[in-house]
Amino acid sequence: MAPLNSGVKITVYDDYQKSWVSLNKVYLEEARSYRWRTRSKQAFQFHMQHLSLPMNKTLEGWEGIFETPFQSGIVSFAITSQIGVDYIDNYIYTDHRKLTEQQYTILLDDLLKEASICFQQSGLETNIAANGFTRDLSMLQWMYIESEMYKLRTIFLKIEKHPLRNLRKEELLMKRERVKTVTPRTIAWMERYGETFGATPSKLPSHIQTTKVEETFDVYENRVILLQLNDLEALLKSYRTLHDVDIQRKANQFLDWISLWKKGEFLQKIKPHTGTVKITQVFRKHSVYRLWYQWFQSLYQFKEITFDLQQKLSLKDTYLLYEMWCFMQIIRILREVDLLENTAELFTKKDGFYFLRLAENKESTVKLKNGATLTYQKIIQLNTSPYYSYTQRMIPDIVIDYQDQLYVMDPKYRIPANLPMALGEMHKYRDGILTREDDSRVVKEVYILTPTECDMPSEEDFYDSRFHQRYHMGAYWFSPGEELEMFEEWVRKLFSFS
Template sequence: MWDQAIQSWVPLEEMFLEEAKSYRWYCKSDEPIQLTMQSVPLSMTKIPDGWEGVIEIPFQSGIIQFEICKGEQHSKVECYVYPDGRKVTLQQYERLLQEVIEEAMICFQQGGLEVDVSATGFARNCSLLQWNYIENNITQLRSIFRKVESHPLRVLQRKEEIVRRERIKLITPSTLSWMERYGESYGGSPSRLPSHLKSTRVEETFNVYENQVVLAQLNELHKLLQDYSKSNHSVIKQKAIQYSNWVSRWKKSDFLNKVKPHFGSIKTTQVFRKHPVYRLWFQWFQDLYNFKDIIFDIKDRLPLKDTYELYEIWCYMQIVKSLRELDLLQDTAEIFTYQDDHYLLSLSENKQSVIHLINGATLTYQKIIQNNTKPYYSYTQRMIPDIVIEYRESLYVLDPKYRVSTNLSTALGEMHKYRDGILHRESDQKAVKEVYILTPQRAIMPEEKDYYNREFQQKYKMGTFCFTPGGDIGEFNRWVEGLFI
């Protein structure tokens, strides 16, 4: 396989594989070969001295198995797929969503808003988390369906029928029994064959239980996407229509033409447990409704476009959680909006969602500062720092940088525009006292590790905190506690 890092070909068993990446492979062989990944054949192209292709590593980490077949020779290679350290994994992404909703619900209840919007159990209704799951995993489902379509399950089915005797190709015991019973007899033995005989025909059919479930789930997903296409949210509506068209085409696949959809409860068969492709299909639909703690429905949407926006919102809600655990929250009502008999979690760009603390401080999401704002203004460009703590007429800027994995020096250097460009309206003094970057992963460069050091932060009043889903933000909590207490 081609290792981009060292610009050289590396044996498969020695390759460092990362999730959600593509890798070129090459095999020198005059004979035809077959390369499979998790028992799924991979496409390849013939070249003068062998074969080549591209391997698409799934968005998963762990042991992955390759099998190479060349004539009578079969060899298996096990590799480990490592998580991509530059971004959160799929599990962390789902955790981001869950923790945003959980903290929002706590703030909602503490705010004294007298509307019950809680719900528990196996949710089958439209919801934000479900839509985000569909949006982030529909391409994976498309890939799985293509694999199912290329090698669908099938069985040989025996079917008895009455045919003309000249069309009989195989004499079976049932055919002989039919001849003895219906042929004209003379002297105790058949003297003339009947014109039609009973025969058993063996034919291949795709109408197996697992394919019936696949068709039923496609029908269910198609109906669900039609519900999303009626949303007032233009982006969700547009994408739901697109995905619905995908599913419509899948339902017209040749192998599903003679399959009857399954009705009733679905059982987990051995195929759904162990088949490398059907197992992924079954798990995808299991996760489609696995949202027991969903609080807000599709009307109560979070205006998310990309993962980095969700990461910014998650960081804000984690800071809210830290302040709540310090008993500093006073009023969280401004992060909610009431519309159409629903309370919406209103955190989006340019909304300036504010939480008030008992010590007079405020925590603002997407605070707008420009040349005509008060009590702070910018004498250069319009600035919108992601998260701002205002306390005792000083600002503390926190800027989530989801897409920054290296070169923290440049990212931190950009924070000077907040420190130097935001002034008090009355005194023209600098308003920003400290600035910090929030990253999902710690820096790997030695010269950038100091940014996480408390001594560096105290000396220069800037630095970096690590905010990782499922990780420890104790360093940040100690900073907050030192700021207010």
């Protein structure tokens, strides 16, 4: 840990290790409480994300509790005393009971992949070409850099300890007294060319050709690493120009890291690779170089589609990304059964750039070939038409409008209490949304989408198709990396494909 400017060292109790761990090294998960303490008795202030944390004085120093937000991503702490200030960053991981780190990565990849396909099918590509459109920066790409840069640093440090190298052999003509080793190749050369350099039966030649073996780091994979560091450096300099203090600060920090990395001994006497980067056997199979290659592969995937930078979240709202992912997965299913007609409304153009338009409280509608529509964050209130709510403003997350009936899906990344209670809240949609024409109820079926399988026997029925058919409500398992067979079957039955 770096020297303390504040003079205050804070440790946090790690439930996994069952021990007290430094604040910058403790494993944090979203929506959890953590105990902290310090042996320092001097007065200080402790901030998390610029918010002051309460603390209690003890005989040994100070202690308190902080709660991580219901989000994942970089979290910033500040410790301020009369001596100075310490800024400490850590990472909040997704709730392991809901999504693993691998599933979270799959969630982002799936979201981008389907958005890219819809973008290509929307008919907007002509406008892009005509306007010289570029997609160099994106919020999702920055979110990836911000959350995964610490992993890249770990990978680089491992490479720096044991970089790839090879032995370079060079034939040199040297004075005989400087030759240290004689090989059969050297003897063969003297027999053939020795007389030219004054050799006699009793005398060695004045100069002898020998093989000089030199260790070098100038291998293809190291040249690629230097190229990718240069590219990432240029990318971070672009993010640094944005009018966002948090992004500027983090970009400067990451640029300092890269500047230090490029001074590594194994990168000093090599030149960056030029041309197309190809995946070699080393990048395929080497335990560490493979991770480096995969990191940059993921980085450039985010150039396919982007979020508006004004939708910046310094900590990523996992529940919001999960809602978007569920919506895009439903779009994927509809695309695979050839029902998508127009996806242009998913995108918006601003300052010459196209952005994915999914956002809270803003309707985004996809038209289907059979006259149905799929809407994200559909707004229904007293003055909306053809459907209205006579009680309160309602914004169901995902709505299918088909043959004058609504089918509501509500993604629940984490159910606050239990599934029965969450399903009970879904009755507000079934009872409170009416048609303006004759005040009849319009919501036919309601379902909760969750990333976890049922883990309680009392809730198994909610996932069963027979329960769905009988009560027209229930739950579906929507988890990144898993098949959505039951929901796909429901979609096919709804639109008479089976």
